[in-house]
Amino acid sequence: MPSEPLESSNVVGHRMRSRREELGWSQEKVGVLIGIDESSARARISRYELGLHEAPVKTARQIAEALGAPLEYLYCEDDNLAAVLLSLAKLKPNARKQVVSRWLAELA
Amino acid sequence: MPSEPLESSNVVGHRMRSRREELGWSQEKVGVLIGIDESSARARISRYELGLHEAPVKTARQIAEALGAPLEYLYCEDDNLAAVLLSLAKLKPNARKQVVSRWLAELA
DNA sequence: AAACTAAGACTGTCTTAGCAG
DNA sequence: CTGCTAAGACAGTCTTAGTTT
Numbered sequence: 001m002p003s004e005p006l007e008s009s010n011v012v013g014h015r016m017r018s019r020r021e022e023l024g025w026s027q028e029k030v031g032v033l034i035g036i037d038e039s040s041a042r043a044r045i046s047r048y049e050l051g052l053h054e055a056p057v058k059t060a061r062q063i064a065e066a067l068g069a070p071l072e073y074l075y076c077e078d079d080n081l082a083a084v085l086l087s088l089a090k091l092k093p094n095a096r097k098q099v100v101s102r103w104l105a106e107l108a
Numbered sequence: 109m110p111s112e113p114l115e116s117s118n119v120v121g122h123r124m125r126s127r128r129e130e131l132g133w134s135q136e137k138v139g140v141l142i143g144i145d146e147s148s149a150r151a152r153i154s155r156y157e158l159g160l161h162e163a164p165v166k167t168a169r170q171i172a173e174a175l176g177a178p179l180e181y182l183y184c185e186d187d188n189l190a191a192v193l194l195s196l197a198k199l200k201p202n203a204r205k206q207v208v209s210r211w212l213a214e215l216a
Numbered sequence: 217a218a219a220c221t222a223a224g225a226c227t228g229t230c231t232t233a234g235c236a237g
Numbered sequence: 238c239t240g241c242t243a244a245g246a247c248a249g250t251c252t253t254a255g256t257t258t
Contacts, residue, residue, distance in 0.1 A: 026238080027240065027241095028238090028240095042239070042240065042241085043240090043241080046242085050240095050241080052242090
């Protein structure tokens with residue numbers, strides 16, 4: 001069972017990979033950006049993306065930041081909502097707060 | 109350092125606790141709901157909420173579901189956005205899809 | 217009742233080294 | 238060069254048992 005994925009769904013690894021590929025980056029680049037030694041960066045990122053190992057939240061947060069995404073993006077199970085969370089994070093802080101407040105009022 | 113929290117921020121534990129308290133449930137109730145034996149349910153949920161231990165994503169997903177929240181809610185670092193994600197999850201599937209699609213178009 | 221904690225058992229991750237495409 | 242994998246070293250969680258409020 002060492003070669004069996006931890007999760008059949010593997011949302012987090014899936015989001016990590018899709019974001020990384022959108023940016024055209026290697027696994028090594030992502031790993032080194034978050035401070036992993038270049039000798040093990042590829043192995044670790046590979047396992048995260050495949051869902052063989054699970055990154056602790058602290059590490060997931062670093063990867064999300066490196067990929068220009070908010071932490072909740074990595075754990076979002078709906079593709080369209082994930083896209084919303086990503087676009088939202090690209091807004092300037094003030095604009096983002098206004099949008100979120102409006103949505104909150106809309107749903108409340 | 110065994111008594112030191114893993115994370116100074118501890119978003120996940122914080123969201124678990126606030127949701128559980130909103131529902132007026134005990135830690136044991138949440139644990140038993142996700143299939144933990146009642147003899148260890150309190151200890152495990154307590155450590156998750158305090159951030160002393162980190163729940164694997166599979167367990168976090170079970171807890172989120174028991175608390176009536178989507179997985180991304182537990183990892184959302186912005187309080188207002190977390191409230192949006194929670195409200196959104198309460199809509200019927202069709203209504204939710206429409207809202208998300210509209211937001212996506214609005215930001216794209 | 218309810219929440220928290222210590223400690224050993226247990227389970228998963230991380231590094232190293234190397235293979236495959 | 239880029240991604241993937243085995244295996245031992247290592248770090249984390251889980252259960253049990255018990256304390257605290």
